[in-house]
Amino acid sequence: MRFYGTMRVNARGHLEIGGVDSVDLAKRFGTPLYVYDVELIRNRAKSFLKAFRTMGVEGQVSYASKAFSSIAILQLVHQEGLGIDVVSGGELYTAMKAGFPPEKIHFHGNNKSPEEIRMALDYQIGCFIVDNFYELELLHRLCEERSRKVNIQIRISPGIEAHTHHYIITGQEDSKFGFDLGSGQAEEALKRALSLPLYNVQGFHFHIGSQIFDTKAYRLAVKKIYQHLALWKEKYAYEPAVLNLGGGFGIRYTQDDHPLPVEKYVEAIVGEVKKEVEERGLSFPKIWLEPGRSIVGDAGVTLYSVGSMKEVPNIRRYVAVDGGMSDNIRPALYEAKYEAVVANRVLEPRDRVVSIAGKCCESGDMLIWDLPVPDLQSGDILAVFSTGAYGYSMASNYNRLPRPAVVFVENGEARLVVKRETYEDLVKNDLPLTAYTNI
Ligand SMILES: Cc1ncc(COP(=O)(O)O)c(C=O)c1O
C-alpha cells in the first residue's frame, strides 16, 4: 500500500491522517466515517493555480462541488482561491450558506428549473453555463422578468470520446449534455445568444468526461473547437473571452491507476490553446477549469468497523462492514475499485484474501473484491482510500441507513464538518397516514 498526503503509520501501528490517529477518530466519531486530509486538498487546489501562474496565463479554477458539497469544504476551497460550479438549487443554496462570493459561482445543469434560475439570478451568481435551446430561451425570459443581464457560457459537446467508464463520458456526440458541435447546433446557439440583449456571451464550455488519465482528449477537443472559432470570428465578429474545459482529471484509486500531475493537464491545455490562437491569429482567452475529483478524491478516506464474516468453503471469505453502497455507490454503479488497509494493524502481514461486503440488502453491495488483509477480527477498523469524490455526495438512505459523519483533519486536529444523521433525521419529513389523507 502506498501512502500519500499526510497519511503515515504511527508508533502504535495505526493509520494516521492529518496528524490524527484514525482509530481514535473511529472511536470518537463512530463509523462509517468520512475523513478528509485538509492539507492535501489545499495542496491540490494550489497546484492548479500554480500551474497557471507558471505558464504565465490567466486561469480560473472552479471546484466542481458535486464531487463533495458541504459548507466546510466550500469555505476551504474559497480560502484557497478557487471558484465553484454548482448544478442544482441545493448546491447553490449550500454555497450561499457557506458565504461563497456569488460572483465566483457558476451554474451548470441540463435541466435547470425556472425556480433554480430565479434563485441564481437573485443571488447574482457569476455565470450560467447554458446547456440547450430550451434553457437559452428560458433563462433570457427570466432575465427580462428580473431586469438583469447575465454572463453565459455555451456548453458544447465536442464529439470526443474520452477513455473512461461509459457512464462518465460526457463529450461524445450522442450525449444528453450541451450543444453538438459537428451538426451546427453550437453555432446556432451562439447566433441566438448573441442576438439576445440580456446575455454577455463569455465563451464556451466543454467537459469531456471524468477520471481521464491523459491529455490527448483535451488537446483534441481544443483543436476541434478552434476549427469553428476561427470561422465564427469571421461570420459573427465574435471571439470568446473564456474557454472553459471542465474537469475530469484522473486520480489514483488503485495501483493500476497512473494519474498525471495536474500541472501536466494545465500545460497541455494551455499549450494547445496557445498553438491554435497563434496559428489562426485569434486572441488568447481566459482558461477555466472545473476539477472535482482531483481536488478532493484521494484526500478522502472512509473508516468502517468490521462486523460479521462468512466463509464459503474453498471459494471466498466475506467480511461485512457497517456501511456500503449507501455511503459509497461507486463500486455498484461503475464497478469502481478501491484499496484499503486495516487501520489498527497496518504493519501486520497481509496474508489473507477477503472480499469486503456492505450491509445493504443487495448482492451487488460489495465494496472490494479480493483484498489482502491480516487475519481480521470483528471490531477492526477498515480504511478505504480515495473515497473523497462522489462518495458522500452520492450517498443515500437506502435501507434507512443514516448518512455518515464527515471529519476534517489537519495539523493534529480533527473537526466535525457534517454530523452523522440520526434515526430522527430519517423520519423527519415523513407524515403519518392521517396527515397524508387530509392534504
Ligand atoms: C460540467 C462538469 N464539470 C466538472 C465536472 C467535474 O469532473 P471531475 O470530478 O471528474 O473533475 C463534472 C463532472 O464530471 C461536470 O459534469
Ligand SMILES: N[C@@H](CCCC[NH3+])C(=O)O
Ligand atoms: N459521479 C461520477 C462521475 C460523474 C461526475 C459528474 N459529471 C463518479 O463517481 O465517478
